[in-house]
Amino acid sequence: MPGIIGKKIGMTSVFGADGVNIACTVIEAGPCVVTQVKNEETDGYRAVQLAFGEKKEKHTPKAAIGHFKKANTTPKKDIVEFRDFSTEFDGMVELGKEIRIQDVFVEGDFIDAVGTSKGKGFQGVVKRHNFAGVGGQTHGQHNRLRAPGSMGNASFASRVPKGKRLAGRMGTDRVTITNLKVVKIMPEQNLIVISGSLPGPKNSTVILQK
Template sequence: MPAILAKKLGMTQRFLDDGRVERVTVLEAGPCPVTAIRTHEADGYEAVQLGFGAVREKALNKPLLGHLKKVDAPPVKTLVEFRDEAGELVVGDTVTVETFEVGQTVKVSGVGKGKGFQGTIKRHNYASGPKSHGSHNKRAPGSIGASATPSRVFKGIRGPGRMGGKRVTQKGLTIVELMPDRNLMMVRGSVPGSKGDTVEVRTDA
């Protein structure tokens, strides 16, 4: 189950050999140095830790910088562990887009775009009320509980609040094209996050 870290560059379209047009998201995937291997014996679980996003040494604190220098890895901004991903990888290896294949199905995880404080119609797809004849309930959420019994509002009521800005995983995305010389991966459809955000790409297995 290959995995890699990538930066979302944006969306575009590609014309395939059969004339079809694919709407794709362009990801700058890797290269990701392997900075640690977790094992059952030492850590209680199996995982591989990948680094991504080259930065200056000045941008890192000393514990993180020491961890990277210990395994001869370059200064990187992001470290992420992928469970059960170790396989034949060892510390010092580098994961690139060549780990994946065109036509492979992947899932992409990242932090979705924040949309601020929203009402129930936008946040939970509530229906709006009548808009004419003096209605005072155009976009109000409606009743949220009785008065005497139970004299409170139950937990979990869907109401207004902050929308977005949470971790999202988009599954079932197909790899349309790989450009190993430029570390680019193009997947069909949209992925979570804004342009420039770091996302996790894993095979959808």
């Protein structure tokens, strides 16, 4: 399988073989159910659709309920499509099959993690873009410590150019962290321990892929 869906549990630390303490993130990955298999003949591209997390049937649209019944499974919370997987996974992507973490990764693999970063609300330029502010408090700059400074030319073009880094909404962005090492896999608890930090708060959905 090219990847799996999981839920962020939290962070911990483990000691490596050289005795160095490594900060790690714990993910509850799977079990996921194959809810659809796409191929080039009918859909124009190869893809496998996985579903993860239980959801009440009364909160699920009728069309989605029928979609899950085709895979002989209960309604799920998250659905993710993995495109253009290699032919070596053809035997693993049967409709309705359950995919577990040990079917996808082994300890020592380097993977990518995709998640939604924490929302920070409306923030200024110092927090949002790491601006340093206008300067010290001398020469009349007593109230300009976190100001954005000059924003554009005066006579031409008499406007703020598009793309200028200014204050605004921060966070809730789709973030991909690459080359994270799988430190440990606990198949009995469906847990995977990954070195480093992952985007998003606790209990948020994370996509792990090769």
